[in-house]
Amino acid sequence: MNSIKGEIFFAGVFVAIGLALGGWWIGLGFEQGRQGDRYVTVKGLAERYVEADLAIWPLRFAATGNDLAAVQADIDRDTAAIRAFFRANGLPAEAVRPIRLEVIDLLAQPYRPEGAGDSRFIITQTLVVRSDEVGLVHDLTQRMGEIVRQGVVLQETGGPAFVFTGLNAIKPEMLAEATASARSAAAQFAADADSTLAGIRRANQGVFQILPRDEAAGIAEPSQVEKKVRIVTTIEYRLED
Numbered sequence: 001m002n003s004i005k006g007e008i009f010f011a012g013v014f015v016a017i018g019l020a021l022g023g024w025w026i027g028l029g030f031e032q033g034r035q036g037d038r039y040v041t042v043k044g045l046a047e048r049y050v051e052a053d054l055a056i057w058p059l060r061f062a063a064t065g066n067d068l069a070a071v072q073a074d075i076d077r078d079t080a081a082i083r084a085f086f087r088a089n090g091l092p093a094e095a096v097r098p099i100r101l102e103v104i105d106l107l108a109q110p111y112r113p114e115g116a117g118d119s120r121f122i123i124t125q126t127l128v129v130r131s132d133e134v135g136l137v138h139d140l141t142q143r144m145g146e147i148v149r150q151g152v153v154l155q156e157t158g159g160p161a162f163v164f165t166g167l168n169a170i171k172p173e174m175l176a177e178a179t180a181s182a183r184s185a186a187a188q189f190a191a192d193a194d195s196t197l198a199g200i201r202r203a204n205q206g207v208f209q210i211l212p213r214d215e216a217a218g219i220a221e222p223s224q225v226e227k228k229v230r231i232v233t234t235i236e237y238r239l240e241d
Helices: 002-036 068-088 134-143 168-193
Strands: 038-051 054-063 096-105 121-129 160-164 196-204 211-213 224-238
Touching: 054 068, 054 134, 054 168, 068 096, 068 121, 121 134, 168 196, 168 224
Parallel strands: none
Antiparallel strands: 038 224, 054 121, 054 160, 096 121, 196 224, 211 224
């Protein structure tokens, strides 16, 4: 009888020890899980001012008349005048190229506008100036009156677009700056919380943006030679005691 009681006693002890160990392991798991959920989310910013290195400028002009050959002759004359203007001001001939020629016969339209017989044909030519001489092209935008005075009827095309093509060259350095900025902010937060950083939990590089340098001026980015490149990264850092 005593033997049976002893066995029951030791069985109870083992059960108690097992429950205690199980509770300890469960508690440890909750504690580790809680620690694994401790993290801080920060953003890192990097900005750099750059200048455009490519100018693209479409020039659209038109001529009208009843004689198709004469209208084409006017277009040829205007094309030559525009080419001569840029060549005289330092741009090579290959910097100015035609990209589109449109011919409209008003009498061939389903609905003829009033007075179509007076100027039956409309020819529109588009030339594009493409050059890495950004400063020169920018200066020449102020002198287009010289072309207009030669009888060239220029249409509004929005002016030249100034493009920055060197983004890939500065991406690594800017990304490193943004990451360092994020880590500095995370380290400060950890110090304030009496914690230390324990590695990256998750990271989002963000998108590189090319913005106008003077955003408050209301001028679109492509029309500005000077630009601002910005990257904002989002990084989550684990925290530990």
